[in-house]
Amino acid sequence: MANLRELSNAACIVGADESDELGTLPHKSQLTLHVEAVTNAVRDAGLKVSDVDGIFTAGQHSPATIGEALGVTPRYLDGTTVGGCSFIIMVGHAVAALHHGLCDVAVISHGESGRSQVGVSPRRDTAIPGQYEAPFGFGPAPTMFGLITTRHMHRYGTTLEQWAQVAVSTRKWAALNPKALRRDPLTVQDVLKARPVVWPFTVLNICLVTDAGGAVVLTRADRAKDCAKKPVYVRGMGEGTEHVSLTQMKDLTFSEATRISGEKAFRMAGVGPGDFQHIMLYDAFTSGPPIMLESLGVAKRGEGVHCFEEGRSTPGGSLPINTNGGGLSYTHTGMYGIFPLIEATRQLRGECGPRQVPNLRTSLVNGMGGMLSAAGTVVLSNER
């Protein structure tokens, strides 16, 4: 078996950017959001679109569609679609492809008209949700993730006030990010008294629904030196999946997929779960990040919320989390996973102005697909 350590630091993120705008964009199609993001990220890298020969994308558009829209003919394609973490998983796929010479410049692209639904195909029921979920009123993600959340509260005594602290912490970061959609101050009481959607969630426990694109560009470490910005090394990567339907999840309070992806990434990078100064997590719901911290081993089981209620996750805290303002306050298109990668890259380059985490060396990016069903983890660093 190949030594995964040889892939550690083999490739770098050299470009990262969003689409021209984020938010409610009825004047832009989903495909336009992709093209904007890719052209912006490639420019950020100091490369040309014609340099791109590996295309990685998840969602409704295939990598062939993105190649065609860009006017390039890639020699490597990846369309792994396992939920919002797909883009994080693709960092690992891109590193492997670059290392083995299957492509030289890899682009991971995301575009989603999640709010305005411009140029989007209607969602089709499939055999499992249409047959065993929809008749009972289950549907969008809040009707599923609430079950995970309720069971965690039952098992560990976690409270609604504690989940609300995650939204409050994340909003503090959003206030420092001019690209964030919601920047007004937020209190625990605001979260608790917001419109109830599906208990245990009020609307402020649930992420935004926006239109946006995002892309990152990777190349081999030897070539990264010639790019425009300081390279961000991919030190470790891991992916995993446990279930899709929540009826198949062994322990609702713990994500096996997250654990598996994290352990692989940490081993490859030669780090432990306590070695990070900055963490980006997939916050579709307030209860997500605490459960992810527990599943990654960063926090003990049942104690993930402590990081938020004690303020360690907030600006000036010892373990900054979701410094872009997260899916809860910055942007969330539906498949959010590209955005934590963009933020970690900017943080490791030192580009984040008032929200910059000082003296940052190593960043952890972890995301889920579906209901903690699949997961991707990458360890990023600004030094080899």
Add this chain to the structure above:
Amino acid sequence: MEIDRPLPNPMTPEAKPFWDGLREQKLMLPKCNACGHVFWYPRVACPKCHAREVGWVQSRGRGTLHSFEVGYQAFNKAFKVPAPYVLALIELAEGPRMLSNLINVEADPARLRCDMPVEVVFQKLTDEVTLPLFQPAGR
């Protein structure tokens, strides 16, 4: 009576004994004839031992409320059950978990608790479709 829920769509061939059983007020579960594993949802190979010898067993229709939510709005236009209503993950005594609703109970989170005992109630929607819903046990 007006149908107040989305009908299951599609109803797949491997699930036919499940839907057929419900019409006779029986909750049928797939069971592996090789290793004895009772599982949900219907598949043609056992998800535990991977044998292709899947049969069916009738559930006793008892279990626990493994987790729940209270819906304050409908999340699908065809779902017309008045809010608030209880979205439930049921753990059957035979082992598997399935999604359903808890009915004949006040849809108030303060009145519900994980692991409370529940029992099946059959709700006929059409001549073809009967759904397994659940209520607190011993009502």
